[in-house]
Structures are given as structure tokens and as C-alpha cells.
Amino acid sequence: MVTISHIVGKILDRKLFIEEALNKGIINYGALAELILPEVEHELKKKVKHSAVMMALRRHAEKAAKKLFRTARFNEDTDIIIRSDLVEITIVKTPDSGELIKKIYNIVDIKKGDFVSVVQGLNEISIITNRKHERSIEKLVRKNDVKWVEKELSSLTINIPEESTETIGLFYMITRALSWESIKIIEIVSTWSEMTYVLKTEEVSFAFNVIKKLVEENK
Numbered sequence: 001m002v003t004i005s006h007i008v009g010k011i012l013d014r015k016l017f018i019e020e021a022l023n024k025g026i027i028n029y030g031a032l033a034e035l036i037l038p039e040v041e042h043e044l045k046k047k048v049k050h051s052a053v054m055m056a057l058r059r060h061a062e063k064a065a066k067k068l069f070r071t072a073r074f075n076e077d078t079d080i081i082i083r084s085d086l087v088e089i090t091i092v093k094t095p096d097s098g099e100l101i102k103k104i105y106n107i108v109d110i111k112k113g114d115f116v117s118v119v120q121g122l123n124e125i126s127i128i129t130n131r132k133h134e135r136s137i138e139k140l141v142r143k144n145d146v147k148w149v150e151k152e153l154s155s156l157t158i159n160i161p162e163e164s165t166e167t168i169g170l171f172y173m174i175t176r177a178l179s180w181e182s183i184k185i186i187e188i189v190s191t192w193s194e195m196t197y198v199l200k201t202e203e204v205s206f207a208f209n210v211i212k213k214l215v216e217e218n219k
Contacts, residue, residue, distance in 0.1 A: 002043070002044065004040060004044070004048060004052050004053060004056045005056040005059060005060070007039075007040050007043045007044065007056075008036065008040065008053060008056040008057060008060055009056075009060050011036050011039060011040070012057075012060055017176065017179075018032070019060075019061075020176065022057065022060075022061040023061060029054045029057050029058060030050075030054060032057060033050055033053040033054040033057055034050065036053065037050060037053055040053055073161065073163075073218055073219065074160075074161060074215045074218055074219050075161045075219060076219065077159070077161065078158065078159060078160075078161065078215050078219075079158070079159050080156055080157070080158055080208060080211055080212060080215070081156070081157040081159075082154060082155070082156055082204060082208060083115045083154060083155045083157070084154040084201060084204070085130060085131045085132075085154070085201075086115060086128055086129065086130060086131060086153040086154060086155060086198065087128070087129065087130070087131040087133075087134045087149065087150065087151050087153060088126055088127070088128045088148075088149070088150040088153060088186065088187065088198065089126070089127045089129075089134065089137055089138065089141075089146065089148075089149050090124055090125070090126045090127075090146075090147045090148040090149075090150075091124065091125050091127070091141050091145045091146055091147060092123070092124055092125075092144075092145040092147060093120065093121070093122070093123050093124050093125050094145065097120075097125055100140055100141065101118055101125075103140050104116065104118065104127060104129075104133075104137055104140070107133050107136050107137065108129055108130070108133060114129065114130050114133070115128070115129060115130055115155065116128070116129040116130075117129070117187075117189045117196065119187070119189060124147060126187065128153070128155070128187060128189070128198055131151065134149075134151075150186060152200060152201045152202070153186060153198055153199065153200060153201060154198075154199055154200075154201040154204040155196050155197065155198050155199070155204075156196070156197045156199065156204065156207055156208060156211060157194055157195070157196040157197075158174065158194070158195050158196075158197075158211060158215070159193055159194050160193045160194065160195060161193075162193060171190070171195065173214065173218070174195060174197070174211060174214065175188070177210055177211065177214045178197065178199075178207055178210060178211070181206065181207075181210050183199060183203050183206065183207050183210065184199065184200060184203065185197055185198070185199060186198045186199055186200065
């Protein structure tokens with residue numbers, strides 16, 4: 001049987017920022033209940049008391065505080081690595097893009113600490129690398145194929161404990177910590193045990209402190 005509590009839980013599961021705000025005690029239950037009341041009534045196909053929705057919100061907040069935001073964990077080996085003076089070049093994806101990517105990797109010297117990340121979408125490719133390689137890469141690309149160039153970027157890379165790679169909420173935990181502080185995320189690149197956030201250089205120091213505090217609080 002579908003209940004008010006079930007519907008409220010389903011609504012909040014789609015709105016993780018609201019759920020966290022409830023946990024922090026910074027949302028008015030009455031105002032939120034009024035906001036979602038029409039959706040609850042629509043799901044149940046009948047009138048519902050405002051007080052019943054408020055009660056369901058309180059119960060859900062109590063349960064949520066014990067799950068999502070406390071399941072993800074870091075450990076003593078978790079490092080945060082900063083790379084600065086990066087550039088992102090977004091180009092049109094073409095049939096010969098594979099050969100282009102090979103040439104880019106020949107330009108970048110990873111052994112000397114260069115950074116490169118190539119993200120392929122359906123119709124475009126984003127190349128993030130050291131700004132010193134910008135002109136060399138642009139020479140390989142037809143001028144009309146360059147869609148966007150973003151400069152003055154830096155990256156923060158967080159290595160993830162292997163035991164936490166399948167944990168619920170780890171990716172979201174970092175992203176929402178940056179979003180709560182109004183830090184603009186340019187790109188997110190992830191592998192099995194690393195997450196890299198590409199940000200504007202002017203914000204990277206603040207972002208480092210935000211993530212460092214997050215890691216310390218969740219070991």
C-alpha cells in the first residue's frame with residue numbers, strides 16, 4: 001500500500017540537496033510540506049493534511065541522517081593533488097579524431113609530470129592539458145573544429161580508497177561540498193580510484209580547503 005511517507009521519501013530521493021538541508025536543520029518543515037503537498041496529493045489521488053506531510057518529512061530526515069551522507073569514507077592515504085596552469089580545448093569529433101588523440105599524447109610528456117585528460121562525447125572531444133601545449137594542439141586541429149577554449153584552469157585530484165569505490169554517495173559528497181560553497185565546476189573526470197575536478201584557478205585554493213575539511217570529517 002502506497003503511503004504518505006513512501007511518497008515523501010520518493011520525492012526527497014530525487015532532491016538530494018533538500019534532503020541534506022533537512023539533515024542540517026536549515027529548512028522549514030512547514031514550508032517544504034506546503035511545497036510538495038500538491039505532488040503528494042496527486043500521487044495518492046486524494047486530499048492530504050498538511051500536518052501529515054510534515055510528520056512524514058520529519059521521519060524521513062531522521063532516517064536519512066543515518067544513511068547516505070555517512071556511508072562514504074576516506075582514509076589516511078587519501079591525498080588531494082593540485083595541478084595548475086591548465087587549459088581545456090573542446091573540438092568537433094570527426095572520423096580522424098583517433099589519430100589526433102595519438103598525436104596529442106605524443107606532445108604531452110607524462111613522465112615529466114604533464115597533465116592530460118581526453119574526454120570523448122558523441123559529437124565533441126574535450127582535451128584538458130597544460131597550457132604550454134595549447135598552441136601545439138591547436139596547430140593539429142582545423143580552425144573551424146575548435147568549439148571552445150577555456151583558460152586559467154586548475155585541477156584537484158582525490159584518490160579514493162579501494163574499499164570505497166562502490167560506496168553510495170562518495171562522488172556526490174565531494175560535488176555537493178563544492179556546490180554548497182558556490183564553487184563552479186568546469187569538468188569532472190573520474191577513473192576507478194581517482195576523481196579529478198577541473199576548476200577556475202582563482203577558486204582552487206578555496207576548493208582545496210573545502211575538500212580537505214570534508215576528507216578529515218569523513219575518515
